Amino acid sequence: MLSTEDVKRLIESGIPDATARVEDLTGTSDHFAVTVASPAFQGKTRIEQHKMVHRALGDHLTTTIHAVQIKTVVPD
Amino acid sequence: MWTKDDIQKAVSDNKILIFGKGTKDQPMCGFTHRAIAVATQLGKPFEVINIFDDESIRPALVSFSDWPTTPQFFVGGEFIGGSDTALEMFESGELQQKVDQVFAS
Numbered sequence: 001m002l003s004t005e006d007v008k009r010l011i012e013s014g015i016p017d018a019t020a021r022v023e024d025l026t027g028t029s030d031h032f033a034v035t036v037a038s039p040a041f042q043g044k045t046r047i048e049q050h051k052m053v054h055r056a057l058g059d060h061l062t063t064t065i066h067a068v069q070i071k072t073v074v075p076d
Numbered sequence: 077m078w079t080k081d082d083i084q085k086a087v088s089d090n091k092i093l094i095f096g097k098g099t100k101d102q103p104m105c106g107f108t109h110r111a112i113a114v115a116t117q118l119g120k121p122f123e124v125i126n127i128f129d130d131e132s133i134r135p136a137l138v139s140f141s142d143w144p145t146t147p148q149f150f151v152g153g154e155f156i157g158g159s160d161t162a163l164e165m166f167e168s169g170e171l172q173q174k175v176d177q178v179f180a181s
Contacts, residue, residue: 046157046161047157050157050158050160050161051142051143054143061144062144067106067107067145068145069160070160071164
């Protein structure tokens with residue numbers, strides 16, 4: 001079981017200079033909404049940006065996490 | 077038994093295609109429901125393939141698109157991601173534009 005803090009840590013350590021905001025949508029620690037900002041998203045397609053978040057979450061994405069809603073942002 | 081070739085064929089045969097959990101009338105997951113809601117608003121025919129129809133669909137799909145989750149949305153043979161990316165593209169008008177192009181050609 002992952003807490004919102006765990007998810008935040010996984011994302012921020014997996015993507016360079018990332019800042020993540022994580023919400024537990026259901027209170028059951030398996031449906032999350034994440035908003036991730038990173039300069040590393042610059043010049044990448046939305047699909048590639050989401051894939052970076054998938055990679056940061058690794059196996060959790062298909063095991064402990066049932067669903068994650070992702071929004072990626074390139075900081076100004 | 078579904079292979080990557082079968083996924084490719086389904087993607088090529090349908091101008092708008094969603095692989096999801098459940099059917100058009102009975103989506104079995106909130107995200108699939110949302111993807112279908114987006115597709116409905118595009119005003120063009122679309123297909124939904126239920127990954128629960130056959131247990132080989134999911135692994136073939138995941139390796140085809142290099143995307144670990146469902147739903148997965150395809151327009152004109154192009155992978156446009158899951159329900160988050162589809163919704164974002166819909167809200168920006170980008171998705172409707174792409175769909176109109178695909179149906180005009």
